Amino acid sequence: MAVKFRDYYEVLGVPRTASADEIKRAYRQLARKHHPDLQPAAERAKAAERFKEINEAHEVLRDPDKRSKYDALGAGWKSGADFTPSPGGGEGAADAPEWEDLGGFSDFFASLFGRPTGRASRDGVRIMVPGSDVEAELPVTLEELLRGGRRRVTLGGSRSLDVEIPLGARAGSMLRLAGQGEPGAGGGPPGDLYLRLRLIPQPRFRAAGDDLEMDLPLWPWQAVLGADLRIETPDGPVTLKVPAGTQSGRRLRLRGRGLPRGDGGRGDLYAVVRIVVPARPSAAEREAYETLKRGASAPADRPAGE
Amino acid sequence: MKTPARTPLKVSIVNGPVRTELRMSADELAAAAGISPTMLARLVRLGLIEPAAEGSAEFTAASARRLRRMLRLRRDLGVNLTGAAIIVDLLERFERLEAELAHLRGGP
Numbered sequence: 057m058a059v060k061f062r063d064y065y066e067v068l069g070v071p072r073t074a075s076a077d078e079i080k081r082a083y084r085q086l087a088r089k090h091h092p093d094l095q096p097a098a099e100r101a102k103a104a105e106r107f108k109e110i111n112e113a114h115e116v117l118r119d120p121d122k123r124s125k126y127d128a129l130g131a132g133w134k135s136g137a138d139f140t141p142s143p144g145g146g147e148g149a150a151d152a153p154e155w156e157d158l159g160g161f162s163d164f165f166a167s168l169f170g171r172p173t174g175r176a177s178r179d180g181v182r183i184m185v186p187g188s189d190v191e192a193e194l195p196v197t198l199e200e201l202l203r204g205g206r207r208r209v210t211l212g213g214s215r216s217l218d219v220e221i222p223l224g225a226r227a228g229s230m231l232r233l234a235g236q237g238e239p240g241a242g243g244g245p246p247g248d249l250y251l252r253l254r255l256i257p258q259p260r261f262r263a264a265g266d267d268l269e270m271d272l273p274l275w276p277w278q279a280v281l282g283a284d285l286r287i288e289t290p291d292g293p294v295t296l297k298v299p300a301g302t303q304s305g306r307r308l309r310l311r312g313r314g315l316p317r318g319d320g321g322r323g324d325l326y327a328v329v330r331i332v333v334p335a336r337p338s339a340a341e342r343e344a345y346e347t348l349k350r351g352a353s354a355p356a357d358r359p360a361g362e
Numbered sequence: 363m364k365t366p367a368r369t370p371l372k373v374s375i376v377n378g379p380v381r382t383e384l385r386m387s388a389d390e391l392a393a394a395a396g397i398s399p400t401m402l403a404r405l406v407r408l409g410l411i412e413p414a415a416e417g418s419a420e421f422t423a424a425s426a427r428r429l430r431r432m433l434r435l436r437r438d439l440g441v442n443l444t445g446a447a448i449i450v451d452l453l454e455r456f457e458r459l460e461a462e463l464a465h466l467r468g469g470p
Contacts, residue, residue: 087438093431094453096460189430220382232383232423234394248394250427318385 059163063135064113064126072131076118083114097191104188112161122169139164161185161241187238187247194219194231194251198258201225201315202290209251219251224318227255227263261290266323267314269307273332274298289313289325296327304331385420395429405429410447428454 065072068082088094090110095103116122133139194209204223210216217236225231230252237247255263262269268290274283282300286293291313298308307326314323334341386394391411392402405411411429414420431453432446441449 084440091435091438093434094449097457189427191427217380219380222382222384225384229384230422230424230427232386232394232426233380234383236380248426248430250423 058138058140059167061133061135061137061139062109062112062162062164063133064116066135067109067113068117070117072127074117079114079117083110083118086110092188108161112165115161116165116169125168139167185241186244187240189247189250190237191250191252193254195254195256196221196225196227197256198261198263198290201227201253201255201263204316211249217249221253222318223316225253226265226315227253229253260288261325263315266317268323268325270325270327272296272298272308272327272329274302274329276331276333279303279329279331287327298329302329304329383423383426385414385422386426387420391421391426391429394426395433397429397433402429405443408444410443 065074068074068079068086070078070082074082087107087110090103090106092100092104092107116126190211192209192211194207196207199205200207200221204225205221207219207221208216209219217233219231219233222231230250233249233251235246236249239246260270270287270289272285272287278285278298279302280300282302283298285296285298287296289310294310294313296308296310302308306329308329310325310327312322313325316322337345383390388402388406389399392399395402402411406413410432411421411425414422414425428450431450432443435441435446435449436443439446
């Protein structure tokens with residue numbers, strides 16, 4: 057089976073006569089530039105592909121045995137040319153291994169040195185490649201943060217996992233699913249999957265640490281006289297006692313109705329008062345306000361400009 | 363790496379929930395990164411890895427990602443762990459800014 061020749065010297069950008077030090081330096085330089093961990097999330101997958109090529113070239117050229125075997129092919133090869141392994145090639149040559157089984161090493165590599173395996177092969181090649189970590193965002197509802205739950209997550213369209221959303225998770229929390237990243241090769245462990253939780257915005261409640269906040273619009277008379285109000289909380293409706301003389305912006309606390317903490321406790325829910333005035337008062341309301349205006353004393357804390 | 367070998371998933375649907383970690387003990391974190399608990403303790407003393415909260419014995423799952431990243435950078439770039447920690451700090455800051463920018467531009 058023909059595979060595509062890879063010019064490892066070209067990949068590292070060094071001459072065929074390069075010393076071990078030059079190879080190491082070239083590798084380090086390229087690694088600094090193309091290391092997937094250094095790239096923005098959107099470019100990580102592409103960088104990972106390039107980095108695999110760089111790693112493969114380095115793996116061959118840093119090892120005197122592999123390098124001399126590679127050099128023995130001669131200098132006449134062009135990158136990408138059809139290359140038919142000689143019968144004396146690596147063990148992987150005969151069974152045409154699939155790309156996925158090579159942990160990122162090319163079939164060209166396998167045809168020369170055998171498939172990367174945890175055990176030393178006939179050629180004494182022993183490569184363990186750990187799988188890459190994978191990161192993704194997981195949108196969650198407030199309901200899921202409040203009560204936990206199980207969520208089916210599809211990864212790259214190829215497989216699905218049931219992910220448990222633990223109590224104590226927050227927007228921005230990261231979940232680790234050990235060993236659910238990319239598979240390793242040659243006995244190398246698979247990578248991890250990291251899911252960053254993103255809260256799906258909903259109109260009623262805002263999350264702030266362990267606490268939740270909600271708006272509480274009040275009519276002026278409710279704020280002045282106090283009121284018992286039925287309000288919706290994440291745990292269902294409750295009656296909230298608004299004390300007389302409540303100012304706009306005051307935070308009324310409903311203890312223990314916030315987000316669950318890992319230790320079994322819960323944060324608080326705050327109802328933030330916002331006084332609203334009737335935009336189009338009826339004639340009767342107007343009259344009531346006129347009466348109020350005439351009857352109002354001059355409190356010491358009256359607003360400026362009156 | 364000392365990480366115990368795990369079987370890669372080849373099936374398309376995994377039945378039942380997979381173990382999900384939000385917080386980890388020191389031993390779990392060390393195992394997740396393939397280092398010894400002694401070495402982890404040293405990294406914590408140096409302030410390169412921080413517990414979930416001050417004085418807590420637990421770590422967040424995000425610190426597993428951070429530590430694994432640091433160890434990969436050390437292995438592939440030849441920087442020491444202090445250098446790797448600085449790189450990861452800067453990368454994390456950059457990622458937060460990226461996310462904020464995407465948000466401001468009306469992204470998800």
